[in-house]
Amino acid sequence: MSTDSEKSTNDIVEELLPTIRTIKKLQESGIMAMIDAVADNFDELFNYASSMPLMDGISLLVKIAPMASVLLKSIDMDKLQKSLESIPWDRVAYGFNSITDFMAKDMEKVQIPQTKASMLRALGEIETPEMQYLLNIAIKFARRIMDDMENLKKTEK
Amino acid sequence: MAKKVVIVGAGAGGGLTASRLRKLIPKEELEITVIDRDGTTDFQPSYTMISTGNRSPDQISTPIEHFTKIGIKPIKAEVKEIDPKNRYVITGEEKIGYDVLVLSPGVKFDYGKFPGSDKLFHFWDMHSALKLRQQLAGFNGGRILISVTTKLYKCPPVPWEMAMMLDHYFRMKGIRDKVEITVAHWAPKPFAMFGPTLSEPATRWIEERGIKTINNFTLRSIQADKNEITSETGESVKFDLGIVAPPHLPHDFISNNDDLRSENGWLSSNIDNFRTSKFDDIYGLGDAIAPTVGLGMAGVFAHFQADTVATLIAGDITGSYSAVPYNSLGLCAADLGHAGWIAYCDFGGKLRNQSPFPDCRSTGKSVLFKLAHPIYERYFLANVYGGWY
Numbered sequence: 295m296s297t298d299s300e301k302s303t304n305d306i307v308e309e310l311l312p313t314i315r316t317i318k319k320l321q322e323s324g325i326m327a328m329i330d331a332v333a334d335n336f337d338e339l340f341n342y343a344s345s346m347p348l349m350d351g352i353s354l355l356v357k358i359a360p361m362a363s364v365l366l367k368s369i370d371m372d373k374l375q376k377s378l379e380s381i382p383w384d385r386v387a388y389g390f391n392s393i394t395d396f397m398a399k400d401m402e403k404v405q406i407p408q409t410k411a412s413m414l415r416a417l418g419e420i421e422t423p424e425m426q427y428l429l430n431i432a433i434k435f436a437r438r439i440m441d442d443m444e445n446l447k448k449t450e451k
Numbered sequence: 452m453a454k455k456v457v458i459v460g461a462g463a464g465g466g467l468t469a470s471r472l473r474k475l476i477p478k479e480e481l482e483i484t485v486i487d488r489d490g491t492t493d494f495q496p497s498y499t500m501i502s503t504g505n506r507s508p509d510q511i512s513t514p515i516e517h518f519t520k521i522g523i524k525p526i527k528a529e530v531k532e533i534d535p536k537n538r539y540v541i542t543g544e545e546k547i548g549y550d551v552l553v554l555s556p557g558v559k560f561d562y563g564k565f566p567g568s569d570k571l572f573h574f575w576d577m578h579s580a581l582k583l584r585q586q587l588a589g590f591n592g593g594r595i596l597i598s599v600t601t602k603l604y605k606c607p608p609v610p611w612e613m614a615m616m617l618d619h620y621f622r623m624k625g626i627r628d629k630v631e632i633t634v635a636h637w638a639p640k641p642f643a644m645f646g647p648t649l650s651e652p653a654t655r656w657i658e659e660r661g662i663k664t665i666n667n668f669t670l671r672s673i674q675a676d677k678n679e680i681t682s683e684t685g686e687s688v689k690f691d692l693g694i695v696a697p698p699h700l701p702h703d704f705i706s707n708n709d710d711l712r713s714e715n716g717w718l719s720s721n722i723d724n725f726r727t728s729k730f731d732d733i734y735g736l737g738d739a740i741a742p743t744v745g746l747g748m749a750g751v752f753a754h755f756q757a758d759t760v761a762t763l764i765a766g767d768i769t770g771s772y773s774a775v776p777y778n779s780l781g782l783c784a785a786d787l788g789h790a791g792w793i794a795y796c797d798f799g800g801k802l803r804n805q806s807p808f809p810d811c812r813s814t815g816k817s818v819l820f821k822l823a824h825p826i827y828e829r830y831f832l833a834n835v836y837g838g839w840y
Contacts, residue, residue: 341755353812353815
């Protein structure tokens with residue numbers, strides 16, 4: 295068997311034929327042109343990509359990865375996928391928009407009370423539809439967690 | 452007629468400025484000459500790995516003759532003088548004219564400024580890193596001391612980084628219990644110059660590895676014959692193997708030239724356009740300007756400065772190129788032996804005197820990050836020489 299240094303250029307080219315065919319396909323598909331553009335501008339790409347937000351993103355991934363690994367071990371992925379698919383995401387997104395909009399525009403208008411609230415006034419607040427809606431969500435959420443934990447105990451036995 | 456750019460120094464600042472300029476402007480329009488004293492481009496962050504035997508010189512060093520392959524003229528010579536009024540660079544044998552001059556000559560090691568420093572070992576250049584490699588290979592136990600002679604030296608975190616590398620080196624060799632590693636440094640804490648976000652975890656790791664640190668230790672004298680160093684406060688430390696950074700000083704052709712030096716004797720420059728204060732056809736970058744602009748000495752600063760300088764010069768010549776703004780980010784991909792660590796700092800606030808420290812963070816340690824160093828090492832040399840590294 296010949297060593298690399300003994301190989302002729304022809305031998306090397308022949309060995310590279312499958313790779314050259316792939317490169318030809320990449321050229322015809324336009325992928326090579328994209329790679330060429332990246333290579334052409336790589337000096338600037340490296341410079342601009344060397345930024346605090348990008349490095350922070352990498353750091354976050356590195357630090358979250360071990361936690362995610364622990365979590366994934368105990369999550370039923372099929373169940374998670376089905377649950378995620380059935381979430382009304384449009385409503386969640388709408389609620390999220392409302393929160394960010396409130397935080398941006400109205401949060402500063404909320405005053406810190408200078409005096410203690412009276413019991414009657416506090417009860418009045420609790421009776422409002424907004425508070426009732428939030429309480430209902432919290433109660434249903436808590437009940438669901440308790441039911442699931444109860445089921446988990448039964449299966450462990 | 453083609454314009455002439457002369458670049459002094461083939462390291463990160465000079466080497467990258469040359470190759471970027473070559474990509475931006477064709478040979479017919481621009482003649483580029485690189486003058487370098489040593490005649491090589493070295494990936495200097497790997498000198499530590501030369502010492503520990505994890506790299507050979509040919510892996511991290513490229514002869515400047517390779518510049519001819521990408522249309523750049525290399526000259527191996529030591530610059531003796533610069534005549535900015537008449538636009539000449541004078542070496543021992545030649546007087547080279549220029550239209551634009553880029554100065555990125557790095558530093559000189561002046562052992563005479565610190566008696567005894569020439570008798571100890573270090574890894575701040577290739578020759579010395581190889582000498583240290585021999586010493587480490589034959590070292591079978593005893594006290595290793597790492598220290599620095601001057602406040603400014605290349606790669607500020609490297610004394611502690613090297614200590615952690617040596618910890619791993621001797622663990623792998625199976626004699627860590629016979630080796631005492633001490634870092635005696637002027638800083639109040641390891642990595643203190645980068646602020647608490649890096650200093651605190653690094654100090655913890657150093658302690659965990661059983662490395663001794665003597666902080667606030669400003670070196671006053673070296674008694675090489677007694678294997679001892681003494682601090683400004685009179686504290687003495689004995690050693691069996693002394694690794695001490697030699698005095699880092701500006702080259703004579705800068706410090707002796709009123710037209711080029713700043714008040715501190717280092718090369719004049721600024722972080723907006725890197726032009727010297729008296730001549731706008733002379734650019735200064737890299738380690739030689741670090742004390743002037745308030746940065747540490749590190750290749751990453753020179754790398755991003757080269758991006759800006761090359762695009763500014765190209766703009767001057769073609770009149771059409773938009774310059775890359777200076778990126779003041781500092782990146783350090785350290786191989787600590789047992790793990791890799793990527794630290795990154797935004798020096799913008801510090802440079803504008805808004806903060807005493809750069810804004811530093813890190814990815815944390817991971818074995819995976821050991822790969823960051825060799826990836827950047829290969830990229831750097833290939834990028835300077837257009838693939839002909």
